[in-house]
Amino acid sequence: MVTRITLVEGDITEQQVDAVVNAANSSLLGGGGVDGAIHRRGGPQILEECCRLRASHWGKGLPTGRAVATTAGRLPARWVVHTVGPVYLAEEYEERAELLASCYRESLRVAAELGAATVAFPAVSAGIFGWPPVDAARIGLGTVARVLDGGDAHAGAELAEVRFVLFGSEMYEVFERALGELLGQGD
Ligand code: AR6
Numbered sequence: 001m002v003t004r005i006t007l008v009e010g011d012i013t014e015q016q017v018d019a020v021v022n023a024a025n026s027s028l029l030g031g032g033g034v035d036g037a038i039h040r041r042g043g044p045q046i047l048e049e050c051c052r053l054r055a056s057h058w059g060k061g062l063p064t065g066r067a068v069a070t071t072a073g074r075l076p077a078r079w080v081v082h083t084v085g086p087v088y089l090a091e092e093y094e095e096r097a098e099l100l101a102s103c104y105r106e107s108l109r110v111a112a113e114l115g116a117a118t119v120a121f122p123a124v125s126a127g128i129f130g131w132p133p134v135d136a137a138r139i140g141l142g143t144v145a146r147v148l149d150g151g152d153a154h155a156g157a158e159l160a161e162v163r164f165v166l167f168g169s170e171m172y173e174v175f176e177r178a179l180g181e182l183l184g185q186g187d
Contacts, residue, residue: 004148005141005162007179009172012165013041016076018116019069021107023124024082026061028054028068034122038080042073046080065102067110079114081107085125088132097139100125104143108159117160123171133171137178140164145182 012020012034023034028050030039039046049070054061062068067083083103086096103124111119121144126136141164148156166172 004159005144005164005179007164007166007172007175009166009169011037011167012120012122013037013075015120015163015165017118017120017161017163018077019079019081019111019114019119020072020075020077021067021111021119021121021124022080022082023122023127023129024062024084026063026084028058028062028082031128033127038075042075042080045071045073050082065099065106067103067106069110069114077120079111079116081110081119083107083124085129085131088125088130097135100131100136100139101143104140105147108144108147108156108162112156112158115158117158118163119159119161120163120165122165122167123175126171127167133174134178137175138181141175141178141182 022038025031030047053068062084064084064086067081069079069081072078072080083106085103086099089096108119123136124140125131126133144162148159150156164175166175
């Protein structure tokens with residue numbers, strides 16, 4: 001249910017939740033934005049586990065729309081769930097919107113499998129990957145609401161809170177409006 005969705009303006013690396021989601025890239029070896037902040041604050045243990053994943057199961061990198069977990073190192077969270085959002089491309093909107101929805105579904109599935117009850121997401125793909133914030137918000141919130149309602153996956157039942165952590169007041173307000181629309185639809 002959307003009542004288990006919360007919004008905060010802030011820094012995802014400071015969240016006291018079971019799992020924080022990282023807006024990573026396929027290499028899993030770090031980058032800018034959220035990814036850079038998580039590796040910086042979480043310390044080298046996260047990268048060590050990412051390297052092990054690249055040396056084993058994800059030799060070619062993590063495909064867009066998928067998710068995988070590592071330790072959260074020194075972050076307050078227990079796990080980091082790394083997901084790879086799609087780069088925005090207007091001409092391929094539908095396919096890529098589906099991949100963005102998949103990031104949220106897969107991340108929640110992985111988090112629930114670990115036993116996480118509280119999960120924090122950034123606005124995946126809404127930074128360096130260029131998604132218009134309104135679309136990123138509708139897709140992210142809509143997908144999470146469906147998972148919590150049990151429509152798309154069985155992950156929903158275990159989850160007590162899914163928190164969107166938005167960087168800056170503008171992004172926060174976009175998500176606030178999108179959540180209002182979702183509630184207005186009675187979801
Ligand atoms: N806490 C919460 N949100 C943040 C933080 C933070 N500490 N830092 C940035 N944001 P982005 P993407 C916001 O670029 O678009 C990396 O290089 C940011 O303002 O982190 O999925 C990866 O390695 C924006 O609203 O992720 C990939 O190559 C949102 O988080 C690529 O960037 C997402 O921005 C992924 O790009």
